[in-house]
Amino acid sequence: MTIIITGGAGFIGSNFVYYELQNHPEDRLICLDKLTYAGNLETLEEAQKHENFKFVRADIADRKAVYALFEAEHPDIVVNFAAESHVDRSIENPEIFLQTNIIGTSVLLDACRKYGITRYHQVSTDEVYGDLPLDRPDLFFTEETPLHTSSPYSASKASADLLVMAYHRTYQLPTTISRCSNNYGPYHFPEKLIPLMIINALADKKLPVYGTGENVRDWLYVEDHCAAIDLIIRKGRVGEVYNIGGHNERKNIDVVKTILQALKKPESLIEHVADRKGHDRRYAIDPTKIHDELGWLPATKFEDGIQKTIQWYLDNRDWWQHIISGDYQDYYEKMYGHREKL
DSSP states (O other), X not given: OEEEEETTTSHHHHHHHHHHHHHXXXXXXXXXXXXXXXXXXXGGTTGGXXXXXXXXXXXXXXXXXXXXXXXXXXXXXXXXXXXXXOHHHHHHOTHHHHIIIIIHHHHHHHHHHHHOOSEEEEEEEGGGGOOBOTTOTTOOBOTTSOOOOOSHHHHHXXXXXXXXXXXXXXXXXXXXXXXXXXXXXXXXXXXXXHHHHHHHHHTTOOEEEETXXXXXXXXXXXXXXXXXXXXXXXXXOTTOEEEEOOSOEEEHHHHHHHHXXXXXXXXXXXXEEOOOTTOOOBOOBOOHHHHHHHOOXXXXXXXXXXXXXXXXXXXXXXXXXXXXXXXXXXXXXXXXXXXXXX
């Protein structure tokens, strides 16, 4: 099969590329990525050594470019990871989130209608459900939980989900949606909680924690997420939504303390800062549906996954140091700038 993976130079998308190359080497993978600030082509350096992998730089909201790619490659499956995803950035500048996450999704759906696919998969987030109270550990998000967004980011993702559902109902487009809890693991962009805390701790810099740090997240190791998506696009029921959760709930402050302990750094590095606007209190997913239908369960306990993640950042300093310095943004020109334009 030929699979277009949008946003494949980002965190989860790149991990999915490597998962597919390892587990389905017979498939052709086309990575479509605009390479915005969070897209890092250095992440795909090893993937580009595979003959069944191809990288294309384009914006999913660019209809002409997307249609040209579909016409040339004839994809069987499209997996859409491409998204603006940082909540704080969405609060400062909502418009770019609407452009990529809503308009970009609509362009992909139209291309799938026009050129035909066997499956379009939308990678969404549990943030479309809003949040849960801290004093009700018995409550979880299910696929039936109403959408109740808290930020421009989550509103844009919920809008995209509704578009996908509408295209399935109106045009019978073969779609699926997955909504995941917070991911962590290799290639996580340094502005996010876990990599930021690791990198700051290594430099003996202050670790900024929103408010009291009591907010709870359900942590999902990225490879487990990739395995779930792979199952959904190959065996999931068309038209369905699947929640993907890690069964690993942790307070933000406890995650930070775990990182400090692993790196043998003092808790005095923690610095509590003003809380985020509309900060969701607790996320927790019930993944019963994907377990019952597809047999998926998260394989990685947080205690193991966080240690693997910390070790990866210790072993791959060049990768994140290039991001901090901005050098990673020049990598595309080094790779492709000298090549003749078609």
